[in-house]
Amino acid sequence: MSQRPIHVFISASNYLTSEGIVAMVDSLPNYKPSIAAVGQINEQLTSSSDAIAVLEIPAMDEWFVTQLKRDLSEISHRVLVVIEDVSKSGVSQLLKSGFKNIITKCCNREEIIAAIYATTRTEQYLCNCVIEVLTNPDKQQTTALGQLSPREREVLALIADGLKTNEIAEKLFLSVHTVNSHRKNMLKKLNLKSPIELIVYAVENNIQSK
Secondary structure: OOOOOOOEEEEEOHHHHHHHHHHHHHHOOOOOEEEEHHHHHHHHHOOOOEEEEEEEOOOOOHHHHHHHHHHHHHHHHEEEEEEEEOHHHHHHHHHOOOOEEEEEEEEEOOHHHHHHHHHHHHOOEOHHHHHHHHHHHHHHHOHHHHHHOOHHHHHHHHHOOOOOOHHHHHHHOOOOHHHHHHHHHHHHOOOOOOHHHHHHHHHHHOOOOO
16 A cells, blocks of 8 residues: 555544544554545545545435436545445445445444455455345345334334424434435335325334334
8 A cells, every 4th residue: 555644535424423434444554534525525536546435325315326426426436335225226226326335334343444445445345234135136024114224213213203304304413305315215115105104104013212
C-alpha cells in the first residue's frame, strides 16, 4: 500500500453506525477516516486516488440506488456498500449498478476490515451473508415476518404504536425518505396493499415496541 494515508469517507444513516465505522477505520495503520455526505463522495474520491468510501444504504430503494449509480458510476469500484436489507433482488440490483463491494451490518470485524482492504485494492468483496443469498436464491424464510430486516421490524413496531412517519424518523435518527422506503419495502415483502393493512398486520402479529 502507499505510504500516504488512505482516506476513507464514511456516509451512514445514523450516529452509531458512522462512529463505529470511524473507530474501526481509525484503528487500521495508514488509514484516515472522515465523515462525508452522500453527495460529497464523488467529489472526494475523484480528487484523490488514495481514497475510498464506505456507504451505508439503510433501505434498498430502487430510486435511491438509481441515483447512486448515476452519481457514483465512475468510482463505484472504490465504494464499499453496507446494506441492511439482504435480499437476492437487492444485491443483484447493486451489482448491476456497478457496486461490487458489499457487506451487511451483521458482518464481524474481520470481514469488515477485509472488505476495506479489498476496496482499497479495487478488488471485489462480498461478505459471507451476501454470498449465501446469491448462491441460495430459492431459500425461503419460514414466515413472511422473517423476510423483514431488523430495521424494518423496528419501523413496523413503531407504526403499530401509532407513530407518524416524521416521529419514527426522529426516534430512529433516520430521514423521512428512509422511513417511507422501509414502509414501501415492507408492503412488498408482506404482500400488502396499503398502510392500513400494514398496521393491521402489525397488530395481528402482536408487533409492538413497548
